[in-house]
Amino acid sequence: xxxxxVQLLGLGTIALAILTGCAGSGPTSGTTASAHGxxxxxxxxxxxxxxxxxxxxxxxxxxxxxxxxxxxGTVSQGKEVYAAKCAVCHGDNAAGGPMFGSMVGGIGSFQxxxxxxxxxxxxxxxxxxxxxxxxxxxxxxxxxxxxxxVYAVSGYILxxxxxxxxxxxxxxxxxxSLRMPNRDGFIVDDRPDTKAQRCMSNCRPL
Amino acid sequence: MKTSSKSAALVHQARAELTASDSITHPxxxxxxxxxxxxxxxxxxxxxxxxxxxxxxxxxxPKSNLEAGRPxxxxxxxxxxxxxxxxxRHRTNVFVNRQNFSDWSFTPIHQQHGIVTPNGLIxxxxxxxxxxxxxEQHRFAIHGMVKQPLVFTMSDLxxxxxxxxFYFLECSGNGLTDWLKPASKxxxxxxxxxxxxxxxxxxxxxxLDEAGVSPQATWGLAEGADGAAHARSIPIKKLMDDxxxxxxxxxxxxxxxxxxxxxxxxxxxxxxxSIKWLRRLKMGDQPWHLRSETARYTDxxxxxxxxxxxxxxxxxxxxxxxxxxxxxxxxPVEIVGFAWSGVGKIRAVDVTVDGGRTxxxxxxxxxxxxxxxxxxxxxxxWDGTPAKIASRAVDSTGYVQPTVEDxxxxxxxxxxxxxxxxxxxxxxNASGEVSNAIA
Numbered sequence: 001x002x003x004x005x006v007q008l009l010g011l012g013t014i015a016l017a018i019l020t021g022c023a024g025s026g027p028t029s030g031t032t033a034s035a036h037g038x039x040x041x042x043x044x045x046x047x048x049x050x051x052x053x054x055x056x057x058x059x060x061x062x063x064x065x066x067x068x069x070x071x072x073g074t075v076s077q078g079k080e081v082y083a084a085k086c087a088v089c090h091g092d093n094a095a096g097g098p099m100f101g102s103m104v105g106g107i108g109s110f111q112x113x114x115x116x117x118x119x120x121x122x123x124x125x126x127x128x129x130x131x132x133x134x135x136x137x138x139x140x141x142x143x144x145x146x147x148x149x150v151y152a153v154s155g156y157i158l159x160x161x162x163x164x165x166x167x168x169x170x171x172x173x174x175x176x177s178l179r180m181p182n183r184d185g186f187i188v189d190d191r192p193d194t195k196a197q198r199c200m201s202n203c204r205p206l
Numbered sequence: 207m208k209t210s211s212k213s214a215a216l217v218h219q220a221r222a223e224l225t226a227s228d229s230i231t232h233p234x235x236x237x238x239x240x241x242x243x244x245x246x247x248x249x250x251x252x253x254x255x256x257x258x259x260x261x262x263x264x265x266x267x268p269k270s271n272l273e274a275g276r277p278x279x280x281x282x283x284x285x286x287x288x289x290x291x292x293x294x295r296h297r298t299n300v301f302v303n304r305q306n307f308s309d310w311s312f313t314p315i316h317q318q319h320g321i322v323t324p325n326g327l328i329x330x331x332x333x334x335x336x337x338x339x340x341x342e343q344h345r346f347a348i349h350g351m352v353k354q355p356l357v358f359t360m361s362d363l364x365x366x367x368x369x370x371x372f373y374f375l376e377c378s379g380n381g382l383t384d385w386l387k388p389a390s391k392x393x394x395x396x397x398x399x400x401x402x403x404x405x406x407x408x409x410x411x412x413x414l415d416e417a418g419v420s421p422q423a424t425w426g427l428a429e430g431a432d433g434a435a436h437a438r439s440i441p442i443k444k445l446m447d448d449x450x451x452x453x454x455x456x457x458x459x460x461x462x463x464x465x466x467x468x469x470x471x472x473x474x475x476x477x478x479x480s481i482k483w484l485r486r487l488k489m490g491d492q493p494w495h496l497r498s499e500t501a502r503y504t505d506x507x508x509x510x511x512x513x514x515x516x517x518x519x520x521x522x523x524x525x526x527x528x529x530x531x532x533x534x535x536x537x538p539v540e541i542v543g544f545a546w547s548g549v550g551k552i553r554a555v556d557v558t559v560d561g562g563r564t565x566x567x568x569x570x571x572x573x574x575x576x577x578x579x580x581x582x583x584x585x586x587x588w589d590g591t592p593a594k595i596a597s598r599a600v601d602s603t604g605y606v607q608p609t610v611e612d613x614x615x616x617x618x619x620x621x622x623x624x625x626x627x628x629x630x631x632x633x634x635n636a637s638g639e640v641s642n643a644i645a
Binding site: 188 | 434495501506509513561605606620
């Protein structure tokens with residue numbers, strides 16, 4: 001019996017090896033054989049083209065501006081968009097409204113004890129503003145603005161923060177090339193940054 | 207009939223009292239409660255409600271022994287007893303939001319028994335409210351730097367072999383109002399953006415392998431189907447390691463507020479990367495640096511800097527009883543709490559009852575699992591003099607939970623600061639009243 005078991009085990013191993021070799025490369029619907037999970041490999045994803053995902057594909061790699069769409073808007077057009085779509089929550093001149101605080105100022109405040117966070121003071125890359133407004137604003141109708149409107153209102157906010165002139169026209173190139181005050185303000189996670197000891201007696205009181 | 211309506215009134219009164227209190231086990235006004243329980247035990251035959259208070263009086267047979275219970279409804283989703291109506295989430299009530307679309311609510315961890323948070327009590331954090339998504343209509347896509355972009359229906363996803371694992375989930379902002387001075391009263395407010403359950407779904411690595419990730423891909427962008435299209439960049443190493451594509455929690459499909467029908471789950475990392483209502487994962491060769499990983503969820507550091515991508519939730523613990531607004535009596539007190547670590551298991555928890563001068567190792571309650579809430583306990587005989595109690599976790603990497611002072615040496619504690627894993631003390635005064643002692 002013992003030798004028979006060994007033989008069967010050996011056969012099983014060979015059989016699995018063959019099945020693994022046959023496992024389809026690339027995605028297929030349904031199941032194919034594999035060494036994983038009892039010899040059946042699940043593969044149920046349906047192939048889709050990037051073109052068919054275009055309306056979902058709204059992200060911007062903000063450091064380079066990759067993903068910013070065609071289109072443009074001026075600061076003055078942005079002021080109109082802002083008045084119509086944003087001021088109700090953010091207040092006139094983006095100075096703060098009933099729902100949210102100011103989106104203007106704070107540049108230089110990070111060296112003080114009261115850091116004021118606004119798109120102007122905080123964002124390391126200007127395309128962040130485009131990405132966020134396009135995906136999430138206005139809160140009650142997200143993704144309803146045209147790309148031109150998003151460029152325009154982004155330009156207006158940047159203008160209020162003193163980062164673009166009132167006459168500016170904003171497009172992908174404008175945002176990607178604008179140097180933001182907090183561009184070099186970030187460091188990557190370096191924790192653990194504490195080295196607490198497990199003191200059990202005669203410890204420093206809390 | 208007369209007796210019955212009197213007892214109904216008493217029960218109503220008792221329920222109101224329970225609802226007003228934070229906890230049955232640690233009532234705010236024990237004297238009044240005891241008095242009331244006694245009168246209840248005598249007048250309404252509710253002996254056994256508080257055994258200690260009924261000392262010396264013969265226990266009556268409970269009314270529930272003497273009548274039929276309610277019949278079973280034909281169909282029902284069971285709900286907690288009406289006497290438990292006080293156990294619920296609370297929206298932010300320390301830092302008051304002026305709108306409730308981008309908001310959060312806290313788990314009543316002081317009322318949680320065991321390590322599993324009931325689905326209706328798992329804390330919430332939304333960036334633009336809770337979407338209603340029909341699972342038949344929902345689609346999840348993997349694209350970008352892959353050999354073949356793929357789209358999945360929920361039925362597709364549920365055909366894969368599932369895995370169920372226990373993990374905690376904690377918001378990076380848990381405790382952000384209570385660094386240098388007490389702002390919150392209860393442990394629900396100070397530590398309640400913390401929950402734990404068994405999550406069920408498909409290992410993301412299985413689906414990424416199916417799509418064939420490009421060797422050049424190093425990061426993935428996960429994005430929700432909510433009104434904020436909330437999105438985060440996540441290193442591919444973590445996505446391939448232990449990330450789950452989750453559709454169920456605590457034995458049932460996700461609740462809407464926790465991502466129904468599909469969410470990402472990134473074990474041990476700050477909650478906001480576990481994107482709810484997940485609609486796509488795009489692979490790329492660098493992080494996206496979106497608002498949610500630059501202007502938000504970053505840590506203020508010295509010299510005006512900010513630390514980003516601080517994903518791991520480091521080892522932490524808190525005493526949940528006795529905790530803020532509870533009242534203790536001199537004599538035996540069972541100190542209990544939770545410890546957890548986003549980078550491993552809890553190895554030990556120490557408890558101090560003298561403000562940190564001496565510490566004693568607490569007992570850990572099984573199971574002790576990786577990246578999961580662990581319960582600890584320590585029996586203490588309180589002598590009735592003012593005391594300061596706190597807990598300190600040690601995880602399987604040897605990392606020791608720091609004090610706020612320790613953290614302050616490395617980071618800038620200014621404004622609403624994320625990633626607060628400091629030791630959290632509670633003060634007990636001579637009357638037994640427990641209060642937030644962070645300072």
